[in-house]
Amino acid sequence: QLQLQESGPGLVKPSETLSLTCTVSSVSISSNSYYWGWIRQPPGKGLEWIGSFYYSGSTHYNPSLKSRVTTSVDTSKNQFSLKLSSATAADTAVYYCARNPYGELSQFDYWGQGTLVTVSS
C-alpha cells in the first residue's frame, strides 16, 4: 500500500524559507509515470493546490505561489521536497504531499497525514 509521510520544521521565521520533505513508501517515485504534488490547508480553511511535478523535471505550480516555490526529487531516497521562500504568516498551514497520477488535471489519490507549519517569530 502506497504511503506518504511529510517531515520538516514545524516553526519557520518570517522571511525565511519553509522546507518540507515527503517520503514515499511501497512505490518508487521514478518507476511509474506518476506525478506528485503538494497541497496546503490554512487552519480552519480550505485546500489550496501548491504544485504538481514529474520526477524527471516537468513542473506545474500555482501561479499565485510560483515565484516562491521550488520542488525537487531525490530518487535514491524515494523522496521529494518543497521549498517556499520568503515565508509570511499567510503561509501557516497544514502541508500535505500526495500522488497526482496524471498531473494537475487529475485527482490526488494517496495523501500523507499532513504536517503543520507555523510561520512566526
Place this chain on the structure above:
Amino acid sequence: QSVLTQPPSVSGAPGQRVTISCTGSSSNIGAGYDVHWYQQLPGTAPKLLIYANINRPSGVPDRFSGSRSGTSASLAITGLQAEDEANYYCQSYDTSLSGSVFGRGTKLTVL
C-alpha cells in the same frame, strides 16, 4: 474566493439522501475538465471519494456517487450515516488560473 462554488453547509437525517453542488464556469468544469471529490474527517487528511466525475476508488461505498453536467458537478450521498459527517471538497482544473483548483468545501452535518 474560489472559482468553484460549494454551499458552506448541508445537513440530513440518518438514512436520507443529500447532494453537494460544485458550480464552476466555462474555464473549468464547463470546459470539460474532470471533477474530483474528497472527504475530510476532522483532524485527518482528505480522502479521495470520487475521481473523474463518476468513478469511485476501491473501498468507497456505493452510497457515494458523482455527476457532472454543464458547468456544475454534484456529489450525492444516500443512506446517510453518522460517520459521513465531514467536510467535502470538489477539485478541477482551471484554464484561466492554469492549475488545479479546489472548492471552499461543504460541511455535512448528520442530524
